[in-house]
Amino acid sequence: MLDRSFLWGGAIAANQSEGAYREDGRGLAVSDYLPSAPDRIFNIRTQLDETLYYPYRYAIDFYHRYPEDIALLAKMEIRCLRMSISWSRIYPNGDDAQPNEKGLAYYEAVFQELQKHGIEPIVTISHFDMPMHLLTCYGGWKNHRLIDFFETYCKTIFARYKHYVRYWMGFNEINHIQTMPFIAGGILPDEEHRLQDIYQASHHMFVANALAVKHCHKMIPHAKMGCMIACGGIYPNSSRPEDVFETYQLKRRTYFYADVMMQGVYPTYSKRIFTEHDVRLKIQDGELALLRRYPCDYLAFSYYRSTNHQAGISIYGNTGGIMGIKNPYLRTSKWGWQIDELGFRLVLNELYDRYRKPLLVAENGFGTRDEVSEDGQIHDYERMDYLRCHVKMLMEARKDGVDVFGYTWWGIIDIVSAGTGEMEKRYGFIHVDADNEGKGSYKRTLKDSFYLYRDIIRSDGSCIDM
Numbered sequence: 001m002l003d004r005s006f007l008w009g010g011a012i013a014a015n016q017s018e019g020a021y022r023e024d025g026r027g028l029a030v031s032d033y034l035p036s037a038p039d040r041i042f043n044i045r046t047q048l049d050e051t052l053y054y055p056y057r058y059a060i061d062f063y064h065r066y067p068e069d070i071a072l073l074a075k076m077e078i079r080c081l082r083m084s085i086s087w088s089r090i091y092p093n094g095d096d097a098q099p100n101e102k103g104l105a106y107y108e109a110v111f112q113e114l115q116k117h118g119i120e121p122i123v124t125i126s127h128f129d130m131p132m133h134l135l136t137c138y139g140g141w142k143n144h145r146l147i148d149f150f151e152t153y154c155k156t157i158f159a160r161y162k163h164y165v166r167y168w169m170g171f172n173e174i175n176h177i178q179t180m181p182f183i184a185g186g187i188l189p190d191e192e193h194r195l196q197d198i199y200q201a202s203h204h205m206f207v208a209n210a211l212a213v214k215h216c217h218k219m220i221p222h223a224k225m226g227c228m229i230a231c232g233g234i235y236p237n238s239s240r241p242e243d244v245f246e247t248y249q250l251k252r253r254t255y256f257y258a259d260v261m262m263q264g265v266y267p268t269y270s271k272r273i274f275t276e277h278d279v280r281l282k283i284q285d286g287e288l289a290l291l292r293r294y295p296c297d298y299l300a301f302s303y304y305r306s307t308n309h310q311a312g313i314s315i316y317g318n319t320g321g322i323m324g325i326k327n328p329y330l331r332t333s334k335w336g337w338q339i340d341e342l343g344f345r346l347v348l349n350e351l352y353d354r355y356r357k358p359l360l361v362a363e364n365g366f367g368t369r370d371e372v373s374e375d376g377q378i379h380d381y382e383r384m385d386y387l388r389c390h391v392k393m394l395m396e397a398r399k400d401g402v403d404v405f406g407y408t409w410w411g412i413i414d415i416v417s418a419g420t421g422e423m424e425k426r427y428g429f430i431h432v433d434a435d436n437e438g439k440g441s442y443k444r445t446l447k448d449s450f451y452l453y454r455d456i457i458r459s460d461g462s463c464i465d466m
């Protein structure tokens with residue numbers, strides 16, 4: 001018997017797909033300030049340089065092409081689409097007194113289109129995106145006032161979309177605020193007080209998230225709110241106890257976020273982190289009680305790769321998670337991401353053992369260059385291989401007893417990369433004819449992987465064993 005309830009689907013984000021950055025009253029968002037330049041995520045300029053190309057402003061034009069794109073996704077037979085709402089379409093500045101009706105109407109039309117095709121939306125409220133005005137005028141999430149703005153935004157979208165959306169999540173990969181504070185947390189930390197700023201902003205996001213859970217449950221009783229973290233695998237580089245222990249400490253930097261949002265309390269180990277880094281959190285009355293009372297209903301996570309860690313080695317992180325020492329047993333993508341399907345099964349098991357709440361694989365995918373063959377087709381065998389291996393491990397994890405209710409392939413249609421701003425780093429089962437400078441016809445073509453994923457969905461994953 002096929003399990004029709006498992007949510008096989010795809011994932012995209014507003015800033016990486018929509019474009020139309022100034023249309024229908026949308027305000028400027030932080031991602032509109034990220035040019036196509038390799039160092040862009042770490043060297044943010046709040047002054048625009050008009051000689052540069054800003055890819056998120058145009059992306060793949062999903063804003064106008066969504067009926068065509070959704071029809072293609074329906075042809076793939078996906079059951080859900082994880083997408084995000086652009087905050088600055090709803091509140092152009094973030095602190096506006098009234099929402100922008102045109103922005104609200106846009107997402108309503110998208111949800112109706114999905115409904116028409118029987119595709120369930122899963123919505124991220126803030127995916128690496130927020131109105132730029134909140135950063136320039138308030139300093140982003142470092143400022144306590146952001147909690148109120150986010151709360152208003154959440155209440156507005158819950159009220160408007162309560163008949164369309166059952167699954168919500170507050171912040172995409174909230175733990176990435178540690179390594180990419182601008183895109184994940186909308187802050188530019190002061191280098192001298194970097195960790196103080198990061199943890200204070202995180203605290204504000206935790207409180208905002210708890211309020212979102214509160215309103216979500218009250219306003220849409222059948223809905224669920226998830227917490228979303230990036231969770232790549234990390235192995236000690238050797239059996240040297242120092243490597244093993246420091247690797248565990250590193251994992252806690254990820255778990256910390258889920259611990260607070262899933263368990264409703266600051267973990268005991270955080271005291272030591274705060275003391276050692278001289279972090280003094282400002283916590284207002286009633287905030288800890290709010291966290292305790294409104295934990296998330298499910299845990300969503302992204303998994304792309306794993307890495308090794310050696311004690312004392314400084315770490316570097318990007319969109320795929322921590323990037324440490326190369327593991328000699330694994331194959332590596334063109335962007336240096338190591339492919340590790342067994343690591344995926346391990347992470348699924350570890351997360352379920354730790355939280356005992358339903359899991360959603362909100363992102364898993366393989367970014368690479370695609371060649372259009374002479375026959376006009378895209379034979380993306382490497383991506384197909386990655387998909388097969390990871391779905392196999394997902395099925396194994398389900399047999400291990402892990403309660404996972406959905407799998408949404410990242411970048412189901414080619415979109416702009418969050419880490420590099422390139423179009424060339426493609427994840428999609430649907431090709432979009434656009435290059436790194438936004439040039440191209442934007443024509444959509446189905447890749448070979450499109451048909452494999454459709455077979456996976458049709459057979460509820462079992463075709464993988466054949």
Ligand code: BG6
Nearest residue numbers: 172173319320367417418419420
């Ligand atoms: C995740 C993000 O970190 O990784 C996505 O949630 C992102 O927004 C994805 O696109 C893949 O990373 P990249 O840098 O290859 O686009």
